[in-house]
Amino acid sequence: MTKKIVYFWIQITTAMPLLSLKAIEMPASPIRKLVPYAEAAKKSGKTVYHLNIGQPDIDTPQTALDAIHNLDHRVLEYSHSAGFESYRIALAKNYQVEGINVNAEDIIVTTGGSEALIFGLMSTCNPGDEVIIPEPFYANYNGFAVMAGLKVVPVTAHIENGFALPPIDAIEKKITQKTKAIIICNPGNPTGYLYTQEELEQLKEIVQKHDLYLFADEVYREFCYDGAKPFSTMNLQGIEQNVVMIDSVSKRYSMCGARIGALISKNKDLMQAALKFGQARLSPPTVEQIAAEAALQTPKRYFDEVVAEYVLRRNIMVEGLNNIPGVFCPKPNGAFYCVAKLPVENAAHFCQWLLEEFSFENQTVMMAPADGFYATQGAGLNEVRIAYVLKKEHLKAAIKCIAVALEEYIGTTN
Amino acid sequence: MTKKIVYFWIQITTAMPLLSLKAIEMPASPIRKLVPYAEAAKKSGKTVYHLNIGQPDIDTPQTALDAIHNLDHRVLEYSHSAGFESYRIALAKNYQVEGINVNAEDIIVTTGGSEALIFGLMSTCNPGDEVIIPEPFYANYNGFAVMAGLKVVPVTAHIENGFALPPIDAIEKKITQKTKAIIICNPGNPTGYLYTQEELEQLKEIVQKHDLYLFADEVYREFCYDGAKPFSTMNLQGIEQNVVMIDSVSKRYSMCGARIGALISKNKDLMQAALKFGQARLSPPTVEQIAAEAALQTPKRYFDEVVAEYVLRRNIMVEGLNNIPGVFCPKPNGAFYCVAKLPVENAAHFCQWLLEEFSFENQTVMMAPADGFYATQGAGLNEVRIAYVLKKEHLKAAIKCIAVALEEYIGTTN
Numbered sequence: 005m006t007k008k009i010v011y012f013w014i015q016i017t018t019a020m021p022l023l024s025l026k027a028i029e030m031p032a033s034p035i036r037k038l039v040p041y042a043e044a045a046k047k048s049g050k051t052v053y054h055l056n057i058g059q060p061d062i063d064t065p066q067t068a069l070d071a072i073h074n075l076d077h078r079v080l081e082y083s084h085s086a087g088f089e090s091y092r093i094a095l096a097k098n099y100q101v102e103g104i105n106v107n108a109e110d111i112i113v114t115t116g117g118s119e120a121l122i123f124g125l126m127s128t129c130n131p132g133d134e135v136i137i138p139e140p141f142y143a144n145y146n147g148f149a150v151m152a153g154l155k156v157v158p159v160t161a162h163i164e165n166g167f168a169l170p171p172i173d174a175i176e177k178k179i180t181q182k183t184k185a186i187i188i189c190n191p192g193n194p195t196g197y198l199y200t201q202e203e204l205e206q207l208k209e210i211v212q213k214h215d216l217y218l219f220a221d222e223v224y225r226e227f228c229y230d231g232a233k234p235f236s237t238m239n240l241q242g243i244e245q246n247v248v249m250i251d252s253v254s255k256r257y258s259m260c261g262a263r264i265g266a267l268i269s270k271n272k273d274l275m276q277a278a279l280k281f282g283q284a285r286l287s288p289p290t291v292e293q294i295a296a297e298a299a300l301q302t303p304k305r306y307f308d309e310v311v312a313e314y315v316l317r318r319n320i321m322v323e324g325l326n327n328i329p330g331v332f333c334p335k336p337n338g339a340f341y342c343v344a345k346l347p348v349e350n351a352a353h354f355c356q357w358l359l360e361e362f363s364f365e366n367q368t369v370m371m372a373p374a375d376g377f378y379a380t381q382g383a384g385l386n387e388v389r390i391a392y393v394l395k396k397e398h399l400k401a402a403i404k405c406i407a408v409a410l411e412e413y414i415g416t417t418n
Numbered sequence: 419m420t421k422k423i424v425y426f427w428i429q430i431t432t433a434m435p436l437l438s439l440k441a442i443e444m445p446a447s448p449i450r451k452l453v454p455y456a457e458a459a460k461k462s463g464k465t466v467y468h469l470n471i472g473q474p475d476i477d478t479p480q481t482a483l484d485a486i487h488n489l490d491h492r493v494l495e496y497s498h499s500a501g502f503e504s505y506r507i508a509l510a511k512n513y514q515v516e517g518i519n520v521n522a523e524d525i526i527v528t529t530g531g532s533e534a535l536i537f538g539l540m541s542t543c544n545p546g547d548e549v550i551i552p553e554p555f556y557a558n559y560n561g562f563a564v565m566a567g568l569k570v571v572p573v574t575a576h577i578e579n580g581f582a583l584p585p586i587d588a589i590e591k592k593i594t595q596k597t598k599a600i601i602i603c604n605p606g607n608p609t610g611y612l613y614t615q616e617e618l619e620q621l622k623e624i625v626q627k628h629d630l631y632l633f634a635d636e637v638y639r640e641f642c643y644d645g646a647k648p649f650s651t652m653n654l655q656g657i658e659q660n661v662v663m664i665d666s667v668s669k670r671y672s673m674c675g676a677r678i679g680a681l682i683s684k685n686k687d688l689m690q691a692a693l694k695f696g697q698a699r700l701s702p703p704t705v706e707q708i709a710a711e712a713a714l715q716t717p718k719r720y721f722d723e724v725v726a727e728y729v730l731r732r733n734i735m736v737e738g739l740n741n742i743p744g745v746f747c748p749k750p751n752g753a754f755y756c757v758a759k760l761p762v763e764n765a766a767h768f769c770q771w772l773l774e775e776f777s778f779e780n781q782t783v784m785m786a787p788a789d790g791f792y793a794t795q796g797a798g799l800n801e802v803r804i805a806y807v808l809k810k811e812h813l814k815a816a817i818k819c820i821a822v823a824l825e826e827y828i829g830t831t832n
Contacts, residue, residue: 021542021598021629021630021631021659021660022542023541023542023687023688023691024540024541024542024543024544024547024691025544026540026541026544027540027541027542027687027688027691027692027694028691030691030694030695030698031694031698032694032697033697036697059495059496060493061493062493063492063493064491064492064493064494068494069489069491069492069494072486072487072489072705073486073487073488073489074487075483075486075487077478077483078477078478078483079474079475079476079477079478079672080478080482080483080672080673080674080675080676080706080709081473081674081675082473082674082675083675115529115533115677115699115703116699116700118698118699118700119529119699122699126438126440126441126565127437127438127440127441128435128436128437128438128441129438130438130439130440131545131567133438144697144698144699144700147694147695147697147698147699148698151540151695151698153545153567184435215435216435217435245435246435258493258494259494260494260495260496260700260701261494261495261496261497261701261703261704261705262494262703262704262705263529263700263701263702263703263704273437273441274437274441277437277438277441277442277444278441280441280444280445280446280561281444281561281565283446283447283450283558283561284444284532284558284561284562284565285529285530285532285533285536285558286530286532286558286674286677287674287675287677288677289529289675289676289677289703289705289706290675290676290677290706291486291675291676291703291705291706291709292494292703292704292705292706295494295705
C-alpha cells in the first residue's frame with residue numbers, strides 16, 4: 005500500500021512520463037545495497053570472500069565446452085520455440101534414466117529456469133491471484149510474482165528444524181479463494197533443505213483438495229548429500245495435471261551463463277498456453293542449447309566428484325559456523341547454501357559492517373542478509389544466507405573472518 | 419470480451435485447475451494454422467518456398483563464429499544482469515560511429531529484442547493502459563501486450579501509400595487518458611516502410627504534447643535501400659526521456675538464434691527499473707553475448723554485400739509480384755519484408771489452398787496471411803506478408819508459383 009502511495013505521489017510531482025506500478029514494486033536484489041561496500045572494500049585492497057552468490061567455481065563439463073568449440077553452423081538460426089526437438093528427446097530420456105516421469109512432449113526449453121517460472125505463472129494465474137511459498141525462499145520469486153501481478157503469501161519455515169516444510173495445516177490456513185498455486189524449491193535455495201517424500205505427499209493432498217497448481221523448482225536435484233535421494237514432484241501420483249516442474253542446466257553443469265532451463269508438465273492445456281508465450285519470444289538461445297544437449301553426456305564421475313566437493317565444503321562451513329559462539333546453522337543435505345542464525349540483532353547491518361569497517365589480515369566476507377529471502381516483514385533479521393561455492397581454504401579463511409568479526413562487532417555494538 | 423466469456427465457461431465446466439485469462443488471450447503465431455499444411459505438403463514430396471518467416475539464409479559473420487569456436491572459459495558464468503560491461507561499451511561506441519546518441523549506461527543487454535520490449539513495457543505501463551501501434555505491425559507485439567496486461571490500439575496504415583505513417587491527427591485521435599506509449603518498428607516488419615525524419619518529428623510532437631513513451635523497434639536499421647538513411651528515434655531532440663529503443667543482433671548479423679538484444683534509453687529511472695527486471699532473470703546468455711561483441715568487428719563490406727543481396731531480392735520480388743495481374747505490392751526501402759494485396763477475398767484461405775491443394779512442377783509457396791498483423795478486425799484480409807529471405811532463383815520460382823496459383827485459384831473460386 006505504501007508503494008502505491010509513493011507511486012501516486014510521484015505521479016503528482018513529476019512532469020516526466022510515469023513509470024509503472026510494477027517498476028516501483030519490483031524488488032531489487034537482496035544484496036544490491038551491499039554491492040557498493042564490497043566494491044569499496046576490494047578497491048581498498050581487502051580480499052573479499054564471496055559467500056553471497058550461487059555462482060559455482062566448478063568447471064563446466066568438457067563435453068559441453070567441446071560442443072561450443074566445435075559448433076559447425078554457418079547461420080545461427082532460431083530453434084523451435086519449445087527448443088530443439090533433439091534436445092527435448094535427449095532430456096526426457098535423461099529424466100527417465102533418473103526415474104522421473106517426463107516425456108519429450110512434456111518439455112518446453114526456456115531461457116533459464118527464470119523464464120520457465122514466468123511462463124508457468126502467467127499461463128496459470130490471473131493478476132491478483134495468490135501463490136503460497138514456504139519462506140525463506142529464492143528472492144527472485146518475488147520479481148516473477150510482480151511481473152505476473154501476483155500476491156506472494158509466505159508460510160514461515162523455521163531454522164530450529166532445519167527449515168522443514170511448515171506444518172501442513174499452517175499452509176492450508178493460508179489458502180483463500182484467490183490461491184492458485186504453491187511454489188516450492190527442492191532442494192531449497194536458500195535453505196539447502198531437501199523435502200522428504202512424506203512432506204511432498206502432504207503437499208499433494210492439499211493441492212488435490214483445493215485444486216491448486218504445484219510449481220516445483222528442482223534445479224538443485226543433483227546436489228543431495230549423505231545418501232539422501234531427491235523425490236521429484238513429477239512422480240507424485242494423481243496430481244499430474246497440477247504439477248509444473250522448473251529445471252535448469254545452470255547449477256547442474258555449472259553453466260549459469262547458458263540460460264537454458266525447462267518448463268515441464270503433463271498438463272497439455274498448460275503446455276499449449278506456455279508455448280504461445282514461448283512463440284512470442286521466438287526461441288531460447290541456439291548455441292547454449294547445443295551445449296546443454298551435449299552436457300547430457302557428462303560422465304557420472306563428474307557428479308560424484310562435484311557432490312564429494314560440496315559435501316566437503318558444506319561440512320567445513322556448517323561445522324565452522326556452529327563452532328562460533330552464538331551461531332546456529334542447521335546442516336542441510338541439498339543444494340549449496342545454508343542459512344545461519346547469528347548472535348546479532350540485524351544481520352544486514354553486520355554484513356555491511358563486515359565490508360565497510362571490518363578487516364582481518366586484510367580480508368573480509370560478503371554474505372547475503374536473509375531477511376531478503378522472507379516475505380514476512382521482520383522475519384530472518386538475524387540470519388544470513390551463505391553459498392559454500394568457494395574452495396575449502398577460502399571457506400576456512402572466511403569462517404575465521406566471521407568468528408573474529410562477530411567478537412569485535414558484538415563488543416562494539418553492545 | 420468473447421475470450422472472457424470462453425474463459426468463464428471453461429471455469430464452470432472443467433474440474434481441472436484453471437489456466438489464466440492471459441493463457442486464453444495470448445495470441446498464437448499468425449502462421450500457426452498453416453504449419454500442419456506446410457508439413458503435409460513437404461511430406462507429400464512438394465518443394466515449399468518459405469516466404470513466411472524472417473529467418474535470413476545469410477551467413478553469420480565469421481568474427482562472431484570464431485569467438486564461439488575460440489571461447490576460453492572453463493566455467494560458463496553469469497554475466498552482469500545488464501550484460502557484459504565490455505559489450506555495452508563496445509556497442510555504445512558502435513552507435514556513436516553510426517551517429518546515434520547512445521552511451522554504455524543507456525544500454526541493458528537483453529535476451530533478444532523481445533525481452534527488451536517486455537521489460538520496457540512492464541517498466542512503464544500499468545495493466546489496462548493503452549499502447550498505440552500503427553498497423554500492420556509485428557504480430558508478437560500483441561503477445562508482449564498480453565503479458566503486460568495492455569490494450570493495443572491500432573492506427574491503420576494503408577498499402578496505397580506504401581504504409582507511410584498514418585496522418586498524425588488520426589494517431590492523436592486515439593490518445594485517451596489511458597494511453598501510455600506509441601510503438602513503432604522502423605524500418606517496419608511487416609511493411610518494410612522506413613519512416614522519414616519528418617514523420618518521426620511529427621510523432622515527437624504528440625509524444626511531447628501528451629507525455630507518452632515512444633518505443634522504437636529499430637532492429638532492421640542496417641537494411642535500408644536506394645540510398646535511404648535511417649533516422650534513429652534516439653536522435654529526436656527534446657524527448658530523450660520518452661524514447662525507448664529496442665535493438666537486436668538477430669537480423670543485423672543473421673544471428674537470430676543468439677537471442678541477444680538491447681533496451682536503450684536516456685531515461686535513468688526507466689533504466690533502473692528495467693534493470694530490476696533484468697536482475698530477476700539474472701543475465702542474458704554468456705556465450706552469445708561474447709559472439710555479439712565480436713560481431714561488432716564485422717567489416718563494412720559484409721553489410722554492403724548483404725544490402726546489395728537484399729536489394730536484388732526485393733527488386734525481383736516486388737517487380738515479380740506487380741507483374742501478376744491484380745497484385746499490388748509497394749516497393750519498400752527497408753527491412754526484408756513486403757506486404758502485397760492479392761486479387762482474392764481471403765488471403766488466409768488462399769495461403770492454405772496453396773499448401774493443401776496447389777502444386778506447380780511439384781512446388782508451392784508458404785506466405786503469412788497479413789490479417790494476423792492487423793489488430794483491427796477484418797483489416798488486411800486480402801494481403802500477405804512476404805519475407806524475401808531466399809536466394810534469387812528460389813524467389814523467381816516462388817513468384818511463378820504465385821502467378822500460376824492465383825490464375826487457378828480465381829478460376830476455381832469465381
